[in-house]
Amino acid sequence: MIASAAAREDPAVLATVLSVARQANPDSLDEIDALAADLAAGPAGPEPEPALEVAAAAAPAAASLDEAVWKGSIELGGAIAQGRTETVGGYGVIDVSRLAPGWSQRLTWRGDYQExxxxxxxxxxxxxxxPRARLSPQRYAFGLAQYEHDRFLGVERRYTVGAGLGVQLARSEELKIAVDLGPALRLTETREFGEERAAAGRASLNIRWLPTERVTLSQEAAVYADEQQTSAKSITALETLLFGPLKGRLSYNMQYERDARVARSDLDTTTRASILYTF
Structure with a gap:
């Protein structure tokens, strides 16, 4: 009777039959419960073939290769000097990247303040x-959206959008070198000339070298040039692993601005020691 009720594949009917069977046979409750459990489990399926087992085991690994990976760093530094003059300053960088097969995104925030x-x-x-899209193992296309403010170089605000092509000259685990080039549009507001728009050319160089497992040398540089203005940035850094996710970082930062209309150029350089937390 119980088997016939189960064959109808109606849970309500099966529950009613089981209840009646338990009331009619109180001495056989264990056997009835065991039969109910077997029916609930259903018939055992055929054993999976070895090839299917291998494919199932490899599926998570293959899926992980298609998933995006987040990585980044937080850099903090500061300075306090007392004597004939008193100086207090702080510096911070948040650098986050999302890496996926064939493309990547990078978001960078930098802040520097000193009194x-x-x-x-x-x-x-x-x-x-x-953002960056890979065209081949060595070539890629990139985009750029950027905001800048530097009060003491005279730049109240500057917006830059650009795109272009790049090539990786070296892409081993120990050494990576990338060069890219493309046009850019810039909207700049200065105290002297107000708001200005200009088309510019942009070129950048990125080098990352790991001479040992604990030491990293890097160079990031970018140059923008239009008919009237030229600006350049460069960061040369040495990083050494301290423990866990913490690194010590020594960097040399250069900011250059030239305006042909007033025959003036400004060069600002800073050497920093900071702590880097990577994730």
Whole structure:
């Protein structure tokens, strides 16, 4: 009777039959419960073939290769100097990348502030978003959206959008070298000339070298040039692994601005020691 009710594949009917059977046969409750459990489990299926087992085991690994990977770093540094002048400053960088097969995205925030004798002497901020699509193992296309503010170089705000092509000259685990080039549109607001728009050319160089497992040398540089203005940035850094996710970082930062209309050029250089947290 119980088997016939199960064959109808109606849970309500099966539950009713089991209830009646338990009431009619109180001495056989264990056997009835065991039969009910077997019916609920259903018939055992055929054993999987070895090839299917291998494919099932490999599926998670293959899926992980298709998933995007997040990585990044947080850099913090500061300085306090007392004597004939008092200086207090802080520096921070948040660098986050999302890496996926065939493309990547990078978001970078940099902030630098310093006071000397109670007055601001450095006030710099930048935010950049850089997507990149791989065209071949060595070539890629990139985009750029960037905001900058540097009060003491005279740049109240500057927006840049650009795109172009790049090539990886080296792409081993120990050494990576990438060069890219493309056009850019810039909207700049300065205290002297107000708001200006210009088409510019952009070129950049990125080098990352790991001479040992604990030491990393890097170079990031970018140059923008239009008819009137030229600007360049360069960061040369040495990183050494301290413990866990923490690294020590020593960097040399250069910011260059030239305006042909006033025959003036400004060069700002800074050497920093900071702590880097990687994830």
């Amino acid at each position: 000397t004798d109670g007055r601001a002497s450095t006030q710099r901020l930048s935010l950049a978003y850089e």
